[in-house]
Amino acid sequence: MADPPGTLRPWRDxxxxxxxxxxxxxxxxxxxxxxxxxxxxxxxxxxxxxxCTAVTRPVVELGSLDPKGIPFLAPEVQLFxxxxxxxxxxxxxxxxxxxxxxxxxxxxxxQAIVAAYGRDHAWLR
Numbered sequence: 857m858a859d860p861p862g863t864l865r866p867w868r869d870x871x872x873x874x875x876x877x878x879x880x881x882x883x884x885x886x887x888x889x890x891x892x893x894x895x896x897x898x899x900x901x902x903x904x905x906x907x908c909t910a911v912t913r914p915v916v917e918l919g920s921l922d923p924k925g926i927p928f929l930a931p932e933v934q935l936f937x938x939x940x941x942x943x944x945x946x947x948x949x950x951x952x953x954x955x956x957x958x959x960x961x962x963x964x965x966x967q968a969i970v971a972a973y974g975r976d977h978a979w980l981r
Contacts, residue, residue, distance in 0.1 A: 857881075878906065894929075894937075907940065908972035913964070932957055932965040939969050952980055967981055 857867045858879035860926060867873065867880065873895075880893040898915050905911035919929045931953050938946040957965070969977050 887923040905936070905968075905972065907937075908968075911936065911968045914936070915931060930961070932961040932968075935965055935979075936968045936972070939965075939973055 857873060857877045858864050858881060859874075860876055860878075862879075864881060873880070878895045880895065881889055882891050882893065883889045890919060892918065896903060898904070901915050903913050903915050903918055913933065918933055919927055921927055935950055935953060938949060942950070954962070969980060
């Protein structure tokens with residue numbers, strides 16, 4: 857589990873996950889990291905970002921299934937997380953994903969970035 861602000865520690869059998877933990881990193885013992893689980897809260901059917909409570913979305917719109925039935929986070933929501941402090945790989949992801957977003961996805965991302973990170977964010981230019 858990742859204790860804020862990002863210190864990893866083992867999550868042992870029988871341990872309750874503390875409420876402040878929002879990330880769980882998974883791997884076989886001693887192996888490479890395989891995937892990350894990002895946890896968040898909802899208010900009934902509405903997700904509210906822990907980074908900015910003004911950023912919301914119906915839970916049913918947070919993700920979808922790929923053609924093989926594998927769930928994934930909506931790309932505009934993932935980009936919202938990446939926009940907090942973009943690294944070079946986040947810039948690459950943004951450049952690749954932005955042209956593929958439809959107009960409602962782009963508008964949601966614009967509004968979320970303004971609410972959470974301000975109007976001067978580089979991705980709004």
